[in-house]
Amino acid sequence: DVKVTQSSRYLVKRTGEKVFLECVQDMDHENMFWYRQDPGLGLRLIYFSYDVKMKEKGDIPEGYSVSREKKERFSLILESASTNQTSMYLCASSRHRVSSYNEQFFGPGTRLTVL
């Protein structure tokens, strides 16, 4: 079974703090994704990566950055957390780049609250 793990299930931070969300997958997947999920808005793509040290912006990259130093690990960074970044953050991975039939396997999510 594919396993995607996220470093924290719940996180509370203060405005202005730097926040790191870690994601690890154990199936040698090439693609990794970060989404945020808000009520009434569905999942929105923040950043994704098709390879180590490679990143591409999604639909809502502002206020976020990412890092992929190893194939299995994809980190989401909030340089200076703000209250409007309070959300559920979901990491996902999938096998190969060139296929829209790829199933994305999701982690359990991190519920981040910024006070």
Place this chain on the structure above:
Amino acid sequence: KNQVEQSPQSLIILEGKNCTLQCNYTVSPFSNLRWYKQDTGRGPVSLTIMTFSENTKSNGRYTATLDADTKQSSLHITASQLSDSASYICVVSKGAPSDKLIFGTGTRLQVFP
């Protein structure tokens, strides 16, 4: 505009009953459509995937249908169980070159004994 709309937003049914969830999309180009199940506090898990040429796909008590002409899909749950309580998300893939996924906002299903 590429959109995926789901209805109803929420649904309450009694255990053992059937239900149908709807998904309408305006995504173009179209590659495939997935239904995901998301339990509370967990990430989404894929239930079915259908391409343009498929009009029905089953996974146990879950049956998805697709009408590519009207751009509608449905997810039918038969003989519901308490464990079916979850959010169900419809996701449409645009296909090459972007492979972009367009997510619906989900239907929240609650099954009561």
